[in-house]
Amino acid sequence: MHYKKYKHILLSNGTMNLTRGCVHGCIYCDSRSKCYQFEHAFTDVEIKEDAANMLDDELSRKRNKIMIKTGAMSDPYMNILEVLNQTRACFEVIYKHKFGLSFQTKSTMFLRDLDLLTKIHEDSRLVVQMTLTTYDDDLSRKLEPNVEKTSDRLKALNELNELGIPTIVWISPLLPWINDDLDNLKNLLLSCKNAGVKGIIWYGPGLTLREGNREYFYKKLDELFPGIKEKYQKYYGLKYDIQSQNKNIINNYFKSFCEENQIMYSQDEIYKYINEMNLSKVEQLSLF
Numbered sequence: 001m002h003y004k005k006y007k008h009i010l011l012s013n014g015t016m017n018l019t020r021g022c023v024h025g026c027i028y029c030d031s032r033s034k035c036y037q038f039e040h041a042f043t044d045v046e047i048k049e050d051a052a053n054m055l056d057d058e059l060s061r062k063r064n065k066i067m068i069k070t071g072a073m074s075d076p077y078m079n080i081l082e083v084l085n086q087t088r089a090c091f092e093v094i095y096k097h098k099f100g101l102s103f104q105t106k107s108t109m110f111l112r113d114l115d116l117l118t119k120i121h122e123d124s125r126l127v128v129q130m131t132l133t134t135y136d137d138d139l140s141r142k143l144e145p146n147v148e149k150t151s152d153r154l155k156a157l158n159e160l161n162e163l164g165i166p167t168i169v170w171i172s173p174l175l176p177w178i179n180d181d182l183d184n185l186k187n188l189l190l191s192c193k194n195a196g197v198k199g200i201i202w203y204g205p206g207l208t209l210r211e212g213n214r215e216y217f218y219k220k221l222d223e224l225f226p227g228i229k230e231k232y233q234k235y236y237g238l239k240y241d242i243q244s245q246n247k248n249i250i251n252n253y254f255k256s257f258c259e260e261n262q263i264m265y266s267q268d269e270i271y272k273y274i275n276e277m278n279l280s281k282v283e284q285l286s287l288f
Contacts (some may be wrong), residue, residue, distance in 0.1 A: 001045045001080060009054040009090075014066045014099075014275075016055070018086055019074045020046040023105060025146040028173050029221035031073055036211035045074075047082055052089035059097040067275050068094050070103030079109065079146065088113055091120065091266040100125035100277050104170070106147045108156040116161075121165050125278045128160055129201075131170040135187035142224050143179070154191050155285075161196035168199050170268060173207035176235075180244040181207040182253060188241050189257045199264030199273060199280065204251055205244035209236075 006201040010016050021042050022031065030044050040046060041180050048054075057079060059068075070076050076087040094101050101120050103110070110117065112129070119124045130153055133139050137149040160167050171190065174180040185205075209217060209232075221229040236242050244250065264273065 001047065002040070002081060003047050006048045006054070007050050009048060010058045012098075014068050015072065016068065016070050016090075017073045018048055018051050018076055018090060019078070019083055021050075022074055022077060023078055023080065023146055024144055026106075026144045027224070028143065028175060028207050028217055030208055030210075030215070032213040032216050033210045035087050036073075036212075040190050041064070041158065042286070043060075043079060045083065045192050046269065047086060051086055052093050055090050056096070059093060059099060059130055062129060065124070065277050067100040067102050067127070067277055069102045069274070071129065071178060073105060075105050076103050077105045077109040079107070084112070084164070084248070089239050090286035091116055095120050095123065098124050099144060100127075100167075102127040102129060104129035104131065106131045106144060108148045108152050111156060111159070121163070125198045127166050127168060127274050129168045129274070130157055131172065132188055133171070133173060133175075134191075135184050135191065136179075138212065139179060143161065145174070150174065150185050154195060157192075157195035157197065166198045166275065167195065168201060170201040172201065172203055174205035174244060174250070175207055176205075176242065176244045176246075177231055178225060178247050180250065181213075182246070182249060185253060186257075187251055189254070193263065197263060199270040200254075200258060201267065201270060202254060202265055205247050206242045208240055209242055209244075214238075220227070248272040 021038065021040065021044060023043050023045060077084065089100060095116060099147055132153060133143055133148060133149055137151050140150045157167055168194065171188055174185070186198050218229045218232070221232070233243070255265065
């Protein structure tokens with residue numbers, strides 16, 4: 001872990017990344033790709049120095065209240081104390097300025113900040129996005145070794161539902177010959193339904209591979225799933241977009257389930273939902 005100075009923290013669309021790199025150890029992670037031009041080891045997490053003060057300054061100059069979003073490239077809830085402290089400090093700034101918040105994570109460590117997150121939900125708006133890949137806990141330990149198992153993430157989703165905090169789930173990736181079976185998807189979808197998940201981000205069964213993450217992924221396949229790497233090399237070669245052999249069956253079931261249970265799955269609809277600010281609530285609170 002190390003710190004680095006940056007000139008700003010927030011993009012014009014409300015997106016921010018508090019760190020670069022990750023310690024989750026997910027075997028399929030696209031962020032390892034060389035196109036992202038890491039100048040340090042991927043697990044040597046780079047923390048953006050003075051992020052909370054930068055965010056405080058930038059939000060104080062924003063005239064319109066918007067949703068602030070984080071977690072697309074780096075999880076704000078990695079199991080590193082300095083990262084956790086920075087995340088809390090930045091979320092306190094968001095609460096101070098009455099902006100909305102949506103973060104994406106594979107961790108349940110956000111529960112440590114539930115007092116603050118509940119206040120954000122009550123004062124402006126909060127949407128929690130959670131990534132799930134496999135229903136089986138033993139398999140999830142192989143695919144994502146340094147984050148909580150799937151059953152713990154599902155418990156966290158249920159806890160948020162009981163508090164009335166809306167959630168979005170990313171079911172991704174479904175890896176060919178590993179977790180792209182229909183039973184896995186059925187169990188994940190039923191769990192999402194039971195947890196009151198509002199929408200599911202879905203790119204279909206498969207994953208993306210390019211220089212950097214492909215080599216790491218194949219190394220892990222050799223360690224954890226002997227013989228699977230050869231199938232990838234035979235069927236996909238050096239393709240970037242790796243689609244499951246079961247894609248038609250899985251896609252059809254996914255679409256039918258979501259429609260029957262009124263779960264959003266259109267990406268445009270979900271992103272619109274995530275970005276909607278409850279301006280009436282913010283304006284009402286500003287009167288007191």
